[in-house]
Amino acid sequence: MRQVTTAAFTPKLITTLREGYSASAFRADAIAGLTVAVVALPLSMALAIASGASPDKGLITAVVAGFLISSLGGSRMQVGGPTGAFVVVVFNVIAQHGYDGLLIATLLAGLILIAAGAARLGQMIKYIPHPVVTGFTAGIAVIIASSQVKDFLGLSVENVPADFLPKWQAYFGAVQSIDGATVAVGAGALAIIVGLRRLAPRLPGFLIAVIVASLLVAIFKLPVDTIGSRFPDIPAGLPVPSLPTISIAKIGEVLPSAFTIAFLAGIEALLSAVVADGMAGTRHRSNQELIGQGVANLGSALFGGLPATGAIARTATNIRAGARTPVAGILHAVFVLLFVLFATDLMAFVPMAALAAILFMVAWGMSEYERFLALLRMPNSDRAVLLLTFGLTVLVDLTVAIGVGVTLASLLFMARMAETVEVDASGKRDTELDSEDIHQRDDLPAGVEVFRITGPFFFGVAGELLDTLRRMGQSPKVIILRMRLVPLLDASGAQALEEFVAQARIAGATVILSGAQPQPMAMLRRVHLDGNSDGIFFADDFSQAQALALDLCGETASGTPEKLGPVA
Template identity: 85%
Template sequence: MSAKAYTPKLITTLREGYTAQTFRADAIAGLTVAIVALPLAMALGIASGASPDKGLVTAVVAGFLISALGGSRVQVGGPTGAFVVVIFNVIAQHGYDGLLIATLLAGIILIAAGAFRLGQMIKFIPHPVVTGFTAGIAVIIASSQVKDFLGLSMTEVPAEFLPKWQSYLAALPSTSWATLGVGVGALATIIVLRKLAPRLPGFLIAVVVSSLAVALLKLPVDTIGSRFPDIPSGLPMPSLPEFTFAKINAVMPSAFTIAFLAGIEALLSAVVADGMAGTRHRSNQELIGQGVANIGSALFGGLPATGAIARTATNIRSGARTPVAGIMHAVFLLLFILFATDLMAFVPMAALAAILFMVAWGMSEYERFIALLHMPNSDRAVLLLTFGLTVLVDLTVAIGVGVTLASLLFMARMSEAVEVDSSGRQDIDLDSEDVHQRDALPEGVEVFRITGPFFFGVAGELLDTLRRVGQSPKVIILRMRLVPLLDASGVQALEQFIEQARVAGATVVLSGVQPQPKSMLARVHLEAGSDKLFYAADFASAQSLAVSLLEAPKTQPH
């Protein structure tokens, strides 16, 4: 492994030459992301069972370190919804010191994972498992905010999902209509702004408007100030939590869970950023950066942190060019902590609950969830089992069972896909295809051959291949005659491949698709005649079709 693979992208971009114009673009993007992150960090801090200042400290310290030391050009890090459930349980069982120890240990685990080159392991997590536990976390986050959104009078809210909702129903007559009005107003503001003016910071506007309404109308509504009267201003001094072997042993399972979630979400976010910005992240360095960031966050009394997909996407859309944008986002948040912490006291809890409802809705990926429900029973079973276990049992159990079941079902499906030919005959055409497939290939046409089952373990290779091509061809032929099996993750990778090719102006031709893959593609409406997608019976037909597409690009056949 070359030293380049372990070079932070910040150093790479600075070596390329950093101009005042680039800094201006990064600073504007950083300010935009900070405006989005400000109310979000406070809300996530409270939802995690901590306090709003802990969320802000995490966004500043971890956000700075993730951008400075990570392997992505435009990744933005901080507290995320994925950690809420884990943090809440760790604090409840082991206290806040226990959480700091678990976060420190998670940081060490992430650094070790990067050093041992485990950054590519994300591709072995099946798509239904990721979608299932993400949607499950979304349901738990939304459920945790019902009390504050409705203003229910409850002395204690049970941690378990079903008892929690039983308590909510019992306390429903105590709903505060003023609190509900503030929550609904904040939620409506966010939704309307997303529809009509998506570039405006809906979260911050909703917080400001609801805070003004509560203060001017003197509404009897719970606020951050009434819930947390002693919020400190400024950054705390770094310090180590009190370590004991018993405490380390007790929190070690939670540390591995935090490290796993941080690694998964950071690398998923980096992949999304690559697709949006046309960059390529360094996965092992990204894990090391995440590890250092979690250690730093714990030393300053913060929460676990990872790459945040929504904030990273906002960063890219706002014109970020280098990791300096993420650093500037942390700097702007630090200025708020230093000079405007007192303003937090006026923020209604119902408004933060509305923000977390929207976070949960975004995390749920309902469209992807519904699409997976149309997949074969095996993928559907993995999705629903992971989702159910996440909500009703435990996140760690859900992931372990989901990955195990997906692997067993994959082996079963592969055994069904294997065909034994007793004649001993070898297909001469298949043996010679690789040698001659590029002979007489027209200019503007690229060809790739996929061999073997296209499942969750190799799905990411297809997207990497497209990035390695460099200048985009006009037609891409994917030879799939030797692909007996396509699972849900493979389908998603093909969808992303076709979409990236379409954005680049290329048409995809699938050659020799077998019945099972063809059936799977039809489930997500990737059949013949789809936009920029064509099917050919064999490679010769695909070549002829490619020539016709090149000759008549404006009148492509369907």
Template identity: 85%
Template sequence: MKTALFRPKLVTVLGEGYSASLFRADAIAGLTVAIVALPLAMALGIASGASPDKGLVTAVIAGFLISALGGSRVQVGGPTGAFVVVIFNVIAKHGYDGLLIATLLAGVILILAGALRLGQMIKYIPHPVVTGFTAGIAVIIASSQVKDFLGLAVDKVPADFIPKWQVYFGAMSTVSVATVAVGAGSLAIIIALRRLAPRLPGFLIAVVVSAVAVAVLKLPVDTIGSRFPDIPAGLPMPSLPEVSLAKINDVLPSAFTIAFLAGIEALLSAVVADGMAGTRHRSNQELIGQGVANLGSALFGGLPGTGAIARTATNIRSGAKTPVAGIMHAVFLLLFSLFATDLMAYVPMAALAAILFMVAWGMSEYKRFLALLRMPNGDRAVLLLTFGLTVLVDLTVAIGVGVTVASLLFMARMAEAVEVDTSGKIDPDLDSEDMHQRDTLPAGVEVFRINGPFFFGVAGELLDTLRRVGASPKSIILRMRLVPLLDASGVQALEEFVGQARVSGSKVILSGVQPQPRSMLERVHLGSASGKVFYAADYASAQAMAISLLDDKYGQGRSVPAV
């Protein structure tokens, strides 16, 4: 049983039997994702301070190995926006060889983390910290593309946020109308297609239309060919960079940052994939797969890679069933890089900037960011502090400070939540309720009790519990009388729990909710008037309500009687 935790999902799938119909579905999904990933990989390679071919190499090598050796059935990997800031800074300080060494070290760190079973550690990263640093990275990525989007005549753009914008404002007189038109047109195409025809590859269509327009109209616009005149076709031969103890010592902090980001994003993406596809990933094997993928990418001269949430979601929506879909995505990208390199030279830089604006917008998670701003002052402070430090100081500092402040805040909340009872009385119903809570449950009703503060360290357990139930019950009772505290990550887990239950046709009843958790749930529109959940004063009332729901006394989404 323990060895199964370290078995790649591809091995499991092939052991179950792989048919021609499964391959057909996986191949179609792989081609769809490859079409989406092609312009994105080039854009991320350029934004990282490297070149478009480096992004493609990463998408091919890391994408192949993540799917072949990872712990998720439908995860798709490659270069992502989260790495842009780190890669850019490493290349600026240590050169491209320094980045390759850092990526190799990060691969080793990820393999060790998986072998030591640290895959579950992601649940200890508070939600405001994750949202704060991803939103901060989104701002940095968008800022880095202003030059190419506006066609500014700037030789070198500073890496730091404030100096960068000082240079931009100083060069506003050099804005190119043609470049802005191409960038704005590409952005308009992507946004329009997302709203009107979301199944079409908006990124690729925008790139093709803009490239044709620039070539036909002979617009004076910077392109990949003018910026990178010697793009190699296919993959380079694998080789090791020149390694020394001094270089290892210099890039080791960056290696830990890359490993941390790769692990966080990969496991977050795997969790999202589980929710969409109804699967369950192996977190430790996923880390090992990510580690091997980064080793492979570095050997071929590529960038760091990890699981990509948007590409994974596209993979699932396109009908992917197994890791073969991710492997086929890498194969198709390899074919594109072998036979379409000459065409890539016509792609305008402004079109790639438009793509990265959309990537940054997706990373910002503005709805979640705004929802966290409605949380109590402590969660709001952690969010804004992490966000500000990410943009203005450093990503590593932002994460370290964010986690530390969130931990101190949690300890303060726990101290406030503890009450000392001097009456000497005990709750006479506690043990009897626990012993007999399932005795009178009818078929189709499931019950769980949450005992103690529901915070970022235990929030993931609730979603795992729902996946372990198996067949979806008609009603799920969550007993929360013993939950004195609910933080932002706990609220997020409850939101996802309710969402997954609704998709499965299950109605959720919250029993005995205390004032602080109830107030937190109302902030995110999960109160008694939301129609999304049912509230019961105690367990007996919850049972009666569950029986009524079996008879469809209350319809899904209707107003719930106040209790």
């Protein structure tokens, strides 16, 4: 038990170094770290400005928090720094309590995250319903995009309101002040980013767009707003770590914001770690990840930075660039630090419209429009949770949106569970259940694995299915999922099944769903898992599934099982 406990709270950096670290691994990590740093440079500046801070605060966060998240976190590939999820909260905290108030809130959030990790609350993310997560991330995306309209169009608006509807009223009131040169710069930067993503996705589109826009503004002396004109006194290098002025009254004022920051940091970090596991075949340590995130937020606040968490896009870039260990994330922070130390003056030439174009793309990525549209095809209950969370995020408050969304999802789940209860007054035993005893594996052919899922498959247990696949280590040729005892499948469960089939297909395994009831089948149709297709088959009962598995193994007998990837 002690060994298990120690392993659960061991940073992945230590684990990977104990396994042995070669020169080839360092080269791969260095290339990946440089690639991510190129992406993080303009993005960190843009996110800081959108949050109501100066661009150097974003770079400080990328350096300090990025280093600590990779050094102390529980994920092999996680890359941390400022993210779009914090923009709304940080902007409001700075507006209400000043920058010192934000630093205190970030310090408190760091302590909350460390306490959550130590209390083993890392698994709590699986109880956040999928429609709630999609709803508030899409809402944040809309808010971020709306906040950049002024800089993209060059509008003459002195004080842009913070609330969504008044903000757009101000924009429409100033529509006659649109500046053609600013629009041309912003549209050009946006076109470069979109074009490179389609034609040359490996190139750093954000950085190239910023460089081209800056050169055009400097060469043609275009009268557009730049970082230098808006922030003329940007300091070079890292500041000396220090504590803000803390008082009991100030702590009380910012404590609700601190909990919101901690919640967002924990949710996004663990979601990013799950994405990384799916891409790289690894398995993160959720509680240690929370502790690493907490220490990173403490460090960022001490250096005057912003709240930080795991960044899904940068983590995915890290994996695609060939990263092997957390050293890649550490080197990303080192490369950003070199820019902060020796090239801060170059920030002054960056047009604000180009940064607005970057944030438009960030918002588009956060929106997850395909997933949003897929959830709109779900039953009315899931659709209601999604739209309500989205609407409250945009129009009211992020904390209210999450609280109401989770509460509504829980109430609707209890209502759906009540509908699945049946009362049988006959007194007869279910002989069909008796026949499906513990000997379900006795007649399985070699290369076939079987699992029986019992009870409602909802957002609270959906992640267990993917964890089961990763724990197997060696992929079989066929996986039978017996679902006759599953009366209910919600949107999160359907999404988990879809991801399970995709991961099994990557590992060379075919999935057979046996005996699915009408409600789960209806949900599966909504995610287009409704017929025999590549990687998945359906069987009416277990006997039919066994026969189908035998046929499939006969067709693939020459193959050898493929590894699912490291699980350490």
